[in-house]
Amino acid sequence: MTERAADEKTTASNPDTTHFGYQQVPLEEKQKRVAGVFDSVASKYDLMNDLMSMGVHRLWKKFAIELSGVRPGHQVLDIAGGTGDLTRAFSRLVGDTGQVVLADINASMLKVGRDKLLDTGAAGNIRFVQANAESLPFPDHHFDLVTIAFGLRNVTDKDKALRDMTRILKPGGRLLVLEFSKPTNPLMSRMYDAYSFTALPLMGRLIAGDSDSYRYLAESIRMHPDQETLKSMMEAAGLHEVTYHNMTSGVVALHRGFKH
Amino acid sequence: MPYPLILPAALEALINPLLKQLCRSPVAAADLARLQGQCLAIHLAGRQWSLYAHFDEGGVLLSRQTEVPVAAWIEAPLSAYLDWLKDPQIQRLRAHPQIQLGGDTQLWEAVQGLLTAGEGQLAAAIGGLAVSHPLASGVVSQLGQGLSWLQQLGRNLLQETQEYVTEEAAWLPSVSAWQALQDQQEALRTEVDRVEARIRRLEAKTDLGNNA
Ligand SMILES: C[S@@+](CC[C@H](N)C(=O)[O-])C[C@H]1O[C@@H](n2cnc3c(N)ncnc32)[C@H](O)[C@@H]1O
Numbered sequence: 269m270t271e272r273a274a275d276e277k278t279t280a281s282n283p284d285t286t287h288f289g290y291q292q293v294p295l296e297e298k299q300k301r302v303a304g305v306f307d308s309v310a311s312k313y314d315l316m317n318d319l320m321s322m323g324v325h326r327l328w329k330k331f332a333i334e335l336s337g338v339r340p341g342h343q344v345l346d347i348a349g350g351t352g353d354l355t356r357a358f359s360r361l362v363g364d365t366g367q368v369v370l371a372d373i374n375a376s377m378l379k380v381g382r383d384k385l386l387d388t389g390a391a392g393n394i395r396f397v398q399a400n401a402e403s404l405p406f407p408d409h410h411f412d413l414v415t416i417a418f419g420l421r422n423v424t425d426k427d428k429a430l431r432d433m434t435r436i437l438k439p440g441g442r443l444l445v446l447e448f449s450k451p452t453n454p455l456m457s458r459m460y461d462a463y464s465f466t467a468l469p470l471m472g473r474l475i476a477g478d479s480d481s482y483r484y485l486a487e488s489i490r491m492h493p494d495q496e497t498l499k500s501m502m503e504a505a506g507l508h509e510v511t512y513h514n515m516t517s518g519v520v521a522l523h524r525g526f527k528h
Numbered sequence: 529m530p531y532p533l534i535l536p537a538a539l540e541a542l543i544n545p546l547l548k549q550l551c552r553s554p555v556a557a558a559d560l561a562r563l564q565g566q567c568l569a570i571h572l573a574g575r576q577w578s579l580y581a582h583f584d585e586g587g588v589l590l591s592r593q594t595e596v597p598v599a600a601w602i603e604a605p606l607s608a609y610l611d612w613l614k615d616p617q618i619q620r621l622r623a624h625p626q627i628q629l630g631g632d633t634q635l636w637e638a639v640q641g642l643l644t645a646g647e648g649q650l651a652a653a654i655g656g657l658a659v660s661h662p663l664a665s666g667v668v669s670q671l672g673q674g675l676s677w678l679q680q681l682g683r684n685l686l687q688e689t690q691e692y693v694t695e696e697a698a699w700l701p702s703v704s705a706w707q708a709l710q711d712q713q714e715a716l717r718t719e720v721d722r723v724e725a726r727i728r729r730l731e732a733k734t735d736l737g738n739n740a
Binding site: 327360 | 533534536537565582584585586589591592593594595596597
């Protein structure tokens, strides 16, 4: 049984709850708790990202940029964009005639992102929007590219979010989902478990003074759909030619789908 | 995409801090401004290897593929690139029998300007990285440059880390702010306890009322 099937089963037996890491919580509670997690890590987010992934997250994101197909004049949405790493790169590629929207549900993350982008001199072609991925405040057929990097696992209703992201894409536009996934190599899988359930929360406590948020991170990664399940979810949302690329032995996968 | 992504990532990490430093001089800043918003393609002759450089005021973004239209391109074998990096004169670039240029070739003058700025620091650094790549391992004469590149990389990394830590330290709450937060948390807990107690009392009262 896939994780998603298991997920659906639990949700079916208890229709008003969803998972928050390994815990079952009421639906509306998840959003509040996710907000709490990102409120508490916002200011240390970039530093922790570098330490936790040993800098590899930069390569994962770089690969996403390569597959984005962004050109000058494009309209791009980076939803769950957090502190804006992808937004920064896209803003360079779309030029003055294009626009990038950095959207996030969490005001603290958005603020850190905005400050960081302003500090690096970017922002002329960037807009900042506080929004929930499940109900995006944008018109139909608007964006050439929508990306969600390390954000989908935090979204309560992923199917709804994927449908809404598809809605706002122009025909021919693409959706990129960069997310932790299922390691394809058993040795890597064991190393990764040991790392994320012991080293991560410890680092979280030492550096950000908050081990619970980082334990949530490890748990939410395990509850996230695997490569094939996410691919079918994207197809079900109406995307075509959905493919995925495993990176770092499947620790992270980049899914890409097109709207026809 | 036959070569590893770590290569453009490492080059970027090497070039951008150096560019930042070099652009304190108005001449180099003007060269970077000329390149701003442009995408330049660097092809390796004989192989299907390409590197695309997108320039903006923040530096350069390097990628192995792009859909951004290319403003200028260059194609040459690795040895010719190393020659150019050793002596980055635009005349040399134009006259080199193995180097081909295309598109808006004036943009390469701006690149050359950046390569020669600050006593050719950038050219030396990139040459060093190219040499440390296995492809160029035959070019032993470049080894010294490779070592100096490593030293430079070490210095850059150290400088970047120092800047990063200093910036991050500004985010850390002070001990007193932390204590104030704990006090407020404690006060909040007390308030919550109080509200809970009131609710319980109210519930008990309404139960009494209902039962009566
Ligand atoms: C792990 S961070 C990723 C940030 C950034 N994309 C990156 O790759 O560095 C996850 C982000 O998702 C945001 N998020 C969580 N749930 C969301 C939702 N339902 N809608 C929009 N953003 C959400 C969080 O606030 C947080 O900033």
